Amino acid sequence: MTDSVPDRVRRAIERSGATRREFATGIGLDETKLSKSLAGRRRFTTDELAAIAARVGIPLTELVRPVVTATPGPSVRPAPVDDPDGARKRILDAAWTLIAERGYHQVRVADVANAAGTSSAAVHYHFPGKEALLGEALRHNVELAFDRQSAALADLPDPHARLLRLLDLQMPDGPVLEPEWSIWMQVWVEAVLDAAPDDQRRRELYREAQDRWFRTVLMTLHDGAEAGAFRAGDQELRARQLTALVDGLGIGVMTRASDVAEMRAALRDFVDHTIVRGDHP
Structure with a gap:
């Protein structure tokens, strides 16, 4: 049995008991596009794979492999909820x-x-x-970010290319990522101000969300070091440095002290001079 993404999607559709036409309609995808993707003549998009997984009630990681992103912790993983009318x-x-x-x-x-x-x-x-409502919205967002990263990075076996794509997926730019940054900056402030039970829960949620992001970067750095593309050494330290740099630069973009192009240039410079081996092409 083969095990490509189209094969996994095909098995998921069969598991649902729906016809291809019914399934395509259910996820808002043109049936012709679904057929082309299943035949390997078109690639499924990240949103399509996430919709398929949600429709069948399976984790996105069952469709996208290898898993190159860390899974969310228990505090930020939304509990399954029946929502038939959306x-x-x-x-x-x-x-x-x-x-x-x-x-x-x-x-x-x-x-x-x-x-x-x-x-x-x-x-x-x-x-x-x-x-x-805020807590569930945050959990929902962490899950969406995990799905987005899983689908976008799985087809990049080269750790260097994967790291650059991962950093691009964190840029506070566009109709999805800029609002995400706005929300998380508000969570940071709320978590710092008070020690009420709700604030403590937000702190825990933030810690687990940040930990998932950190572990994803760390996985990528370890892969790069093992492949000989990244410098040997303390990868945890470099993951701490890189994630902190992303946070700091992102705040600068959100407060209009800099822009996305400057953030990307700073991150690429750090990757080139601190992470990538000097003799790596």
Whole structure:
């Protein structure tokens, strides 16, 4: 039995019991595109693979291998929830967008309900309060970032190319990543200010999310050192340095003290002079 991405998707569709047409419709994908991807004439996109995994109820890693990203820890891994009409996801997406744009303290449950096209009662049905909504939105985001990285990096066997792609996926640029940075910067501030139970939970969530990012970088550095592409030495130290550099440079971009091009140039310079071996092409 072969084990390419199209093969795994084909088995997932068979497991669902749906026809290809039904399955394509269910994930919002043109049936012709699905057929071409299954035949190997077209590549599945990251969003398509994530939608397929969600539709079948399996981890994305069952479709994308090898696994080159660290899995989320228990505090940031969303619990499976039955959401047949997609209302819960619409609420999470609306909350995420509003908090990123306005700031956590400026968003009311009524605002989220209005943006999601539902009622405040429906929001409270899924989430006891705004704190719970924020926590689930953060967990949802960590899972999406994991899915995005898993799908984008799996086809890059060269650790150097994989590291550069991973860093590009962290740039605070575009309609997905810039709001993510806005949210996490707000979480940092909230986690520092108080020691109430909700703040402690946010700290734990942030620690586990940051740890997943750190372990993903560390996996890549270890792979590069074993392949002879990266310098030997303390890879944990270099992972700490690199992740801290990403955080600091990202804050500079978000506060308009610098831009994405300057951030990318600084990161490439660090990789070239600190991580990559001098004799590596």
